[in-house]
Amino acid sequence: MKFSLGIALNPLDQLTELATTAEECGFSSIALPDSIFYGEHVNAAYPYTSDGRRFWTADTPWADPMVTAAALGAVTERIRFYTQVLKLGPRNPVLLARQVGSVANLIGNRFGLGVGLGWNPEESLWCGAPFEERAGRADEAIEVLRLILGGGMVEYHGKHFDFGRLQISPAPTEPVPIYVGGHAEPALRRAARAGDGWTSAMIRLDDLRAIIERLSRLRAEFGRENEPFEIQAVCVDAPGLDGFRRQADAGVTDAIVMPWLAEGISLDASATAKKDSLRRFADEVIGRMS
Secondary structure: OEEEEEOOOOOHHHHHHHHHHHHHOOOOEEEEOOOOOOOOOOOOOOOOOOOOOOOOOOOOOOOOHHHHHHHHHOOOOOOEEEEOOEEOOOOOHHHHHHHHHHHHHHOOOOEEEEEEOOOOHHHHHOOOOOHHHHHHHHHHHHHHHHHHHOOOOEEEEOOOOEEEEEOOOOOOOOOOOEEEEOOOHHHHHHHHHHOOEEEEEEEOHHHHHHHHHHHHHHHHHOOOOOOOOEEEEEEOOOOHHHHHHHHHHHOOOEEEEOHHHHOOOOOOOOHHHHHHHHHHHHHHOHHHOO
8 A cells, every 4th residue: 555645734835845755755645735715705515524614724825736746846756746636626627737737747747636526616606617517527627638638639529618629738758647536426436437546535444445345336337447546545543554454455555644643743833843753654654564
């Protein structure tokens, strides 16, 4: 099993140090969060907390994940980066393909695109996209991204996106994997049908097992059971070496972690404290996983 470092909600001036230390410690990837803005009032509940409230505030630091991937990719050599997850709803896939292709080329094909619909109506509406059409738009957006990033002159004529022949160069020299997020049945079907993997929000191990089993059945339904498929998980109740081994046994291929939180080190702690936590995690978990 691989390990990815989650960097959500951390001060932006610490990210370079955290990325280089994670690479030194044997982490496989950096998981990049996405939030376009903080709306003072939102007309939907956040789906991954028990009370529907956001667990961040208007002052919580966020950076655009594409910019972050390019910046951190410039100071690292091996570690990969993927969005976890980028909200497709507010974004135009042609413009997004331009960004993804640029990042993939600039950092040597070390980039993966994790995508979701987006839960916040205002993020879609205020960026000019109809929130209620987000599912259909996402399905077409994935098709558009794969088409353009595959290289050459292409065109697309769908319900939500329509364009004539165009080419964005240079195309990535390797395929950019697309991971699909979401816990609901439509999201799982989308991941099984169109994704190179599935990525979770915060989830308990029992629920994670059930979703992995469902994804296995769906992938067989779509004739994709023999294709490579990542399971990226933020499991909240299986910590420590034994817990990660149980996650691996359940089918997790990539555990997304923020080790300092498990040690009671706060998000506003120093970069030094967090780097020390990464090194302990590498010694106690990564180096002992079999």
